[in-house]
């Protein structure tokens with residue numbers, strides 16, 4: 001086996017890589033009050049803010065878009081899309097939405113009432129917010145190992161089965177659905193084992209609770225099962241994917257991740273029970289059931305993306321890249337959440353910059369310096385985002401799919417080596433202005 005990771009594609013359309021001087025970046029940041037959300041992307045060299053909707057599409061996807069059928073009702077593109085989702089998941093009922101949170105809003109809208117509870121390993125922010133918006137409670141039951149950043153465990157996204165069992169036993173009449181997020185984004189993009197999915201399904205079903213997957217990184221999760229679960233390495237990825245979906249009653253999907261598209265989502269269900277209600281709501285808010293807030297060309301791109309994401313060469317390269325970054329950062333002595341998950345690296349800024357106390361936002365200091373030094377846009381996930389409730393001071397580098405190459409990553413690693421030498425000289429920040437909610441998006445900062 002060669003050591004060098006090669007991209008399993010050739011590049012035919014390019015975008016220039018923005019390269020500003022440090023001096024220019026300093027003035028950009030000053031103007032943005034040191035908030036990277038307020039920086040224009042044309043001033044960013046490596047945009048690692050999110051892996052969502054940032055995919056580079058293939059020639060086959062662009063070609064499929066050209067032959068879409070933009071009919072309001074009964075479009076050929078919808079039927080192709082529906083057949084693809086059904087062939088992958090086995091679920092016959094497919095409801096398109098414009099993105100993941102629209103699927104959440106629809107499903108929770110018809111199922112949840114105040115006082116109800118929805119367990120999962122970890123709910124993603126928008127999932128939690130949509131549950132709470134209905135007056136219900138989002139309950140995180142990830143295994144204890146999933147909360148310890150430096151602890152190695154092959155499936156840190158697993159749900160704690162004992163706690164799930166007792167939770168379902170106690171509240172079964174208040175739980176209209178149970179969930180699992182694959183991979184577990186909030187916990188660091190960590191996978192859930194097939195065994196754990198099977199056991200969780202058994203518990204949910206024993207208490208008569210429908211089991212719905214948040215499946216937006218289902219292919220990455222399946223790859224971890226293939227490579228980490230005993231005697232799975234010879235199974236074709238599609239069989240593993242099918243086994244996962246067979247265990248659940250349906251899924252919600254933000255196709256902006258493992259759909260390999262820039263916009264899109266869906267709900268897919270095994271049973272008909274909720275379908276009519278969902279379609280009625282869909283017509284109110286998203287659009288007719290055969291396009292659900294998307295153009296038919298978006299559905300065409302997604303239909304092709306769902307096949308491409310299951311190519312084993314693609315998945316091998318995808319996971320090898322984040323793991324290469326993780327391994328090299330560990331070798332450089334940069335503290336990160338371990339093991340590396342699928343779509344992102346999380347740097348432990350509190351450990352990397354011990355001279356900066358929590359109250360002076362070590363994550364923000366690191367994110368700012370990564371931008372100043374190399375034009376990297378990352379995301380603070382710590383005291384800026386969660387105030388005093390922040391469990392850790394992390395900085396997330398989320399990798400867009402098929403966008404950056406191995407030499408980009410090597411260049412960034414060289415930058416980390418330089419940064420490490422200067423780490424002790426970095427200083428913290430204070431907030432000069434912030435809104436009452438979701439302050440990380442618009443807060444203004446000043447250097448200390």
Ligand code: F0G
Nearest residue numbers: 050052099100101124126185214254256
């Ligand atoms: N579920 C998970 C696990 C997610 O990671 C996301 C989005 C959603 C649902 C919502 O999907 O954005 O299409 O409405 N995560 C992005 C991120 C935003 O950066 O991690 P959406």
